Amino acid sequence: MQPNSDAGPGDTPSPRVVAVVVTYNRLRLLRTTLSGIAGGRVVPDQVVLVDNASTDGTPEFLDELDYSLPIDVVRLRDNLGGAGGFTVGIDRALAVHDADLVWVMDDDTEPLAETLAESVSAWSSYAEAPEERPAFVASNVVWTDGREHPMNSMIQRIGATHEQKARAAAVGGTTIRSGSFVSLLMDAAAMRRIGLPWADYFIWNDDFEYSTRLARFRDAVTLPASVVVHHTKTFGTTDADPGPRFYNDVRNKLWVFTRSQSLAPWEKILYAGATGRLWLRTFRNSEDRTAVLRYLSQGVRDALRAPRSNEEVLEGSYDLSIHAAPHGSSGADPVHGVEPTGKNKSELEHEGFTLLMPVYHGDTPDGLRRAIASNVHEQTLPPSEVVLVVDGPVGSDLEEAVRESVRGIEQKGIAVSVKRLGRNGGLANALNVGLKLCSYRVVARADADDESLPERFETLVPSVRDGRFHAVGSAMFEMDESFSEIQSVREVETGSEQIRRIAALRNPLCHPTVVFDSEAVGAVGGYEPIPGAEDYGLWARMLEAGYAVGNVAEPLVKYRAGHASWDRRGGWGAARRELVLQRHLRASGFIGPVRWARNVVVRGGYRLVPRSVRIGAYRALIGSRGSRDTEGADGPSHGPTRESRTSRGAHDPRQEGSHLE
Incomplete structure (x- = not known):
């Protein structure tokens, strides 16, 4: 504007x-x-x-x-x-x-x-x-x-x-x-x-x-x-004798009530009642009631098909794949969607990438320092740029750690941007704000209390650079609160079909491990503020849009877990967040009514069992699920796979609890 x-x-x-x-x-x-x-x-x-x-x-x-x-x-x-x-x-x-x-x-x-x-x-x-x-x-x-x-x-x-x-x-x-x-x-x-x-x-x-x-x-x-x-x-209004258009009103309203997820079930009942009264007034006000009944009948009949x-x-008027009318019928220039880059190997090797890391008041100075060290200074393929988003006010010690981190990054010759938000708006907002500041197409995510293994970016970034994946993650180690002990390995599915299948049941990617194409992420609207499941909603939309989503089997991140993390995954608050997530997935069309009901019962019930039972069920699930990737050409690595993770983990307690992992 x-x-x-x-x-x-x-x-x-x-x-x-x-x-x-x-x-x-x-x-x-x-x-x-x-x-x-x-x-x-x-x-x-x-x-x-x-x-x-x-x-x-x-x-x-x-x-x-x-x-x-x-x-x-x-x-x-x-x-x-x-x-x-x-x-x-x-x-x-x-x-x-x-x-x-x-x-x-x-x-x-x-x-x-x-x-x-x-x-x-x-x-x-x-x-x-x-x-x-x-x-x-x-x-x-x-x-x-x-x-x-x-x-x-x-x-x-x-x-x-x-x-x-x-x-x-x-x-x-x-x-x-x-x-x-x-x-x-x-x-x-x-x-x-x-x-x-x-x-x-x-x-x-x-x-x-x-x-x-x-x-x-x-x-x-x-x-x-x-x-x-x-x-x-x-x-x-539309009851003022609409004529033949009454057919469109009937058919389309019935499509809204029966084919669309734009309204909640209770809203459909209320709007259907109001629509029935409107149609009755249309019939009463019409000078040709026979025609109104004919249009009504035709609309009902045609609404039976989707x-x-x-x-x-x-078709023939406009091509959504190139965002333009076919050649010769429009002055509009065609614009193609996301394609493999077409760059040669040398150009791709020199294409930079951005590290995007949000920081909020729940993070610790030492955790931030280790996150920066492991994601910048110790990487075999360091980022070309770092974007830090300080999500609302933080304490003086954490603020000093941010400044110290910035100085260290600059001394390494890496560009760094810091965006400070006036109030804490949540993970989705912080990441979307940060994405607008990223100079490079390829973006690597990291949390401010997790650590990356030195080879993380060298392993993941090339497959996004060359267009094999639009989002790729890895398995990760779950650590105790002190980061001194590995509690478990969060394993992942790697085959494309397995990822799509498992995505209807649980989050297919471990968010702190992910590297993605920011243009593809932007094309589906970025992160949506679904409490505890901002990333899950994003992967679902990317899969629906046909983007390539993948994993490598080897753990490349150390994720801070511990008892506090398990507590946040359970309780009534986590169950409510789970219900919100399932509503979003159902409304988007990513899952159907049967899968929705199954997820609400199984995943919702998982949130309400005692912590010891929840941990045992989770560990049993990890031990019993797995597959061999038979699609070696799909990704840079393959092997035994199993699990997923929550959106932000211990980094932000408000964001946890919506994933049965």
């Missing part, structure tokens, strides 16, 4: 905002929309305009358009409806234009001077930690006469907590559960985590499904100060 040239002096806001407009045969209104976007006190950095095969002179208008903002016009071969158009535009905004925030609207939406400025300000000031900010900010939608438009009105989130209400009120808004694509400002990281809208919805309820998916586990607000005008022909994949719907 940037200030308009007429807005006067001021600091340029940091989020990169990309506006997405979808148009079809509404040239007069499109002119108003584009004028409103460009006339704001602040304006987006980029506009993506998707032309849904218009035939009213829109293509000619766009050919001759002299616009004050950078504009990327994507011309589709066919009219794919609002759902298809927004799927294309959002993909373009995320994959090509590297958006931090995506601002979507139809071509009958008129932004006003303060619309974008107010929305971005509310999003930025909602919380210091980006991961605590809203998944989206919805504008206040009015009709042409200034009345609130009933088609786009939002109600307060059902079951909202006092904290959610207070945070929304602090920025002048109301906490909500859903929004419409009539001026919706969305967090791009959250969007990358959940994927794209469903193009097969064509029109209606695609925004309801997508926005509720975004806000399933995140806050969302509507903001009265951010106003847009919705230039619809009539003033009313929505088609986006690739199938967009």
Whole structure:
């Protein structure tokens, strides 16, 4: 986002905002929309305009358009409806234009001077930690006469907590559960985590499904100060005799209730009841009730099949694999996804990597010193850069250890950056902030109380550099609190099929050991704040997206365990975190209902047994599970494998307890 040239002096806001407009045969209104976007006190950095095969002179208008903002016009071969158009535009905004925030609207939406400025300000000031900010900010939608438009009105989130209400009120808004694509400002990281809208919805309820998916586990607000005008022909809701579009309303709502995980089960019951009442009003208000019943019947019938994949719907009009329309049908440049680097061996050997290490008040000065020594000074392949994220205030002794570590790293000739956060925002937020500071594509994770073996980076980094893996970890030694005794070896699966299979049951990677491709991590939205399972959610999304995830069998990290660590893995708090994790995995589609039920019972029960039983079960599991990797070509090392680990371990007690290991 940037200030308009007429807005006067001021600091340029940091989020990169990309506006997405979808148009079809509404040239007069499109002119108003584009004028409103460009006339704001602040304006987006980029506009993506998707032309849904218009035939009213829109293509000619766009050919001759002299616009004050950078504009990327994507011309589709066919009219794919609002759902298809927004799927294309959002993909373009995320994959090509590297958006931090995506601002979507139809071509009958008129932004006003303060619309974008107010929305971005509310999003930025909602919380210091980006991961605590809203998944989206919805504008206040009015009709042409200034009345609130009933088609786009939002109600307060059902079951909202006092904290959610207070945070929304602090920025002048109301906490909500859903929004419409009539001026919706969305967090791009959250969007990358959940994927794209469903193009097969064509029109209606695609925004309801997508926005509720975004806000399933995140806050969302509507903001009265951010106003847009919705230039619809009539003033009313969808019960105002929608005609043939009633078919889309019925089919798509039923898809939301039966095919999507955007709503919790109890929410589906409430929304289904409200939908039934709306459909009844539509029937009563219609002048052609026979037609309404016909559309209802057709919608119910077609909802029995699942929505088609986006690739199938967009075939011939837009290619998601290159993020562009096929050659000859669009002025948009193709952009390819993550591929093997194509660099020769010599170039890869000289490509650097970043060590990313968060530090928080629970760490110790001596632990940090040993972590830095083992991950920097003692490595046979040292990092090219170190990024330390100090997650909130720390004591004077730990602060001095940070400064001492920085001096030692600089003396070794290695670049170092330190980012100090004003408050402790949790592991996911600290790592996401740190990732933005990493100069290199390859990033190695390390905790500030664990130690790496000297050959860790030399073993793992090359397989990420050359594209064999997008994330790779290793086994690790579990140490006692004093680091004087090895208690056990946390072993791992190494074969690609074994990793995918085990990922539905437990975390497939040991987080303190992992080296990853930061571009691939960013493409799926980075770390999500799932208490105790930030990394698990990330690996699940990477696997779903088709990225290569692997392990080597040899232990390369010494992980601090001990009785305190075992205590944090059990109890009611750990059981609650386990339930939250399983909800996330189920909502993302990574596991089905049967696996969800199994995990809740088995893994949840594991959290509630006495510590001695929990330790015994864990050790028995390690002793009984294992396999030989038969896919030697898949990774740099192979051998007997077994286990996984928690997200942050003893480094941060708040983050433990959601993994049956």
